[in-house]
Amino acid sequence: MVPVLVAIALGLLLAYIWNKTRSKLTHIPGPTGLPILGNTLEVGSSFKLICKMEEWARKYGDVFKFNIFGDEIVVVSGSAIGEVLVTKGSEFAGRPKYPWFEKLEGGETHLFMREYDPKLRFIRKLVHRGLRQYGEGVDRIESISVVEISKCLDNIEREDGADFDPFTYIHHAVSQVMNTMLTGEALSEGHPMLNKAIKLDKIDAELSTSYMLLTITDKIPLLDKMTFIPAIRKVKEYTQILDSLINFWTGFEATYDKNNMRGLYDVVYKAYLESESSEEGTKLSYTNVKYLMYELYLAGIITTNKTIYAFVHLMVTYPNIQKRIQSQIDEVVSSQRKLTTEDRHKLPLLEATIHEVLRFTSIVPMTVHKTTKDTSVGGFAIPNDTQVWPIFTSNHHNAEYFIDPLTFNPDRFLEQDGSLSPPESRKMLMPFGAGTRNCIGEVFARMRLFLFTASLLQRFTLLQPTKGKFGIIDPKSEEYLKMTPCICPSYKIRAIPRAWGIYYPKKKT
Numbered sequence: 001m002v003p004v005l006v007a008i009a010l011g012l013l014l015a016y017i018w019n020k021t022r023s024k025l026t027h028i029p030g031p032t033g034l035p036i037l038g039n040t041l042e043v044g045s046s047f048k049l050i051c052k053m054e055e056w057a058r059k060y061g062d063v064f065k066f067n068i069f070g071d072e073i074v075v076v077s078g079s080a081i082g083e084v085l086v087t088k089g090s091e092f093a094g095r096p097k098y099p100w101f102e103k104l105e106g107g108e109t110h111l112f113m114r115e116y117d118p119k120l121r122f123i124r125k126l127v128h129r130g131l132r133q134y135g136e137g138v139d140r141i142e143s144i145s146v147v148e149i150s151k152c153l154d155n156i157e158r159e160d161g162a163d164f165d166p167f168t169y170i171h172h173a174v175s176q177v178m179n180t181m182l183t184g185e186a187l188s189e190g191h192p193m194l195n196k197a198i199k200l201d202k203i204d205a206e207l208s209t210s211y212m213l214l215t216i217t218d219k220i221p222l223l224d225k226m227t228f229i230p231a232i233r234k235v236k237e238y239t240q241i242l243d244s245l246i247n248f249w250t251g252f253e254a255t256y257d258k259n260n261m262r263g264l265y266d267v268v269y270k271a272y273l274e275s276e277s278s279e280e281g282t283k284l285s286y287t288n289v290k291y292l293m294y295e296l297y298l299a300g301i302i303t304t305n306k307t308i309y310a311f312v313h314l315m316v317t318y319p320n321i322q323k324r325i326q327s328q329i330d331e332v333v334s335s336q337r338k339l340t341t342e343d344r345h346k347l348p349l350l351e352a353t354i355h356e357v358l359r360f361t362s363i364v365p366m367t368v369h370k371t372t373k374d375t376s377v378g379g380f381a382i383p384n385d386t387q388v389w390p391i392f393t394s395n396h397h398n399a400e401y402f403i404d405p406l407t408f409n410p411d412r413f414l415e416q417d418g419s420l421s422p423p424e425s426r427k428m429l430m431p432f433g434a435g436t437r438n439c440i441g442e443v444f445a446r447m448r449l450f451l452f453t454a455s456l457l458q459r460f461t462l463l464q465p466t467k468g469k470f471g472i473i474d475p476k477s478e479e480y481l482k483m484t485p486c487i488c489p490s491y492k493i494r495a496i497p498r499a500w501g502i503y504y505p506k507k508k509t
């Protein structure tokens with residue numbers, strides 16, 4: 001027995017020394033971890049990971065390191081985030097490699113988790129162009145969104161003032177806009193893809209709770225074959241839904257016509273057909289085409305629907321803010337016409353509220369980057385190929401940058417005269433990231449958020465349900481932070497058409 005214990009102790013000591021001596025980051029402060037495991041046990045869930053990183057940031061400063069199962073990770077917050085994402089953007093624009101994620105996407109990463117290589121730069125440009133044509137283009141987004149938002153609001157009206165959960169209506173409207181942007185047409189009412197999108201979103205969120213396990217599957221051989229483990233089984237289920245969505249989109253190739261481009265799928269498919277003659281390194285493969293659609297579809301749905309869902313909750317929690325936004329809408333638009341994106345600058349309170357929803361909820365609390373060359377941050381040298389994780393939430397909820405940060409207060413983004421505060425005053429607000437790998441869909445997402453929330457409040461007054469408890473959103477709670485992107489717990493509300501609602505009793509049109 002004694003020799004075994006001595007052997008184990010010696011093994012652990014050697015592992016510890018081996019870990020220490022191979023550390024490339026001994027000059028960076030951070031928590032000490034266990035041999036081999038590093039800090040893995042302290043950050044075993046999304047909630048623990050975010051809480052621990054914020055705690056370590058308070059203790060060690062804006063740049064610190066920790067260790068997950070031998071991988072050293074540098075975490076940045078405060079002004080170091082701007083240095084990483086913007087000032088030295090391309091030096092930090094890589095992504096870490098997660099083999100389990102690559103397996104999910106046909107053995108290669110395509111956009112979100114792709115290295116910062118020439119093909120990534122080509123794909124970003126291509127998608128930007130496609131989004132400008134089929135998403136952000138003001139007329140286009142309006143014609144797509146207005147129809148889907150109207151359908152969603154009609155469904156809400158059919159609830160006839162009763163308690164209901166708006167989640168499915170919001171999700172369907174958001175995914176219909178994405179469907180139209182990708183293929184040029186919305187799905188028919190009740191199409192199975194609409195519920196598949198909800199399922200995909202749900203499993204994606206559930207998988208984020210198993211992030212640590214999935215990362216470890218890359219290190220422990222055959223772990224990914226153990227389908228009795230729920231997270232491994234979920235990956236299989238996820239892949240099946242993904243395949244059926246991809247089959248649906250590829251079906252559009254049969255009617256592809258380069259003289260009649262319908263949406264983003266056609267833009268990417270055309271680039272693939274034409275990329276035979278492209279420079280080496282930027283040739284698109286068919287696998288790229290298929291999974292790019294999935295990445296854009298998912299990124300466009302999972303973030304926007306959760307932001308709108310939280311917005312609705314917060315409007316019910318803060319009826320005074322809701323009422324002030326409605327008064328501003330009535331002043332500049334009246335209930336006689338539909339809102340357009342041109343009204344955006346006339347509704348600074350709504351714009352400030354959207355900024356505040358994005359800050360307060362921080363639905364994407366952090367991101368993952370990797371250095372592409374030897375560089376530095378906050379005065380610390382960082383070698384090439386080092387993981388660097390910016391934590392947005394530690395800035396968004398930091399009293400140094402936002403007074404009373406855990407209070408929902410859209411007025412913080414307004415000037416004395418009620419106009420929107422200048423962009424420089426919001427430089428610590430980065431819900432979409434920033435710089436070289438910023439969110440490709442930011443402009444499109446902001447337009448959709450504006451049109452949806454403005455149309456919703458123009459038409460309805462949102463109230464607490466008649467039955468059951470209406471909780472609060474606590475962006476620091478385990479319930480909220482257990483998945484990424486974060487989603488507020490399910491809730492019910494009432495939506496009273498304003499034509500006969502409590503604020504405008506005689507305004508029926």
Ligand code: HEM
Pocket residue numbers: 085111112113114124295296299300301303304307363364367368430431432433434436437438439440441442444445
């Ligand atoms: C409220 C809505 C959204 C939020 C809060 C959001 C947030 C983010 C964040 C924080 C990142 C990571 C930036 C980084 O790694 O430094 C990101 C990346 C990305 N987003 Fe969004 N996003 C939203 C909507 C969208 C939409 C609508 C699309 C597509 C139409 C989209 C597509 C992407 C893509 C493709 C990337 C990866 C870019 C790259 O790796 O180069 N997002 N987003």
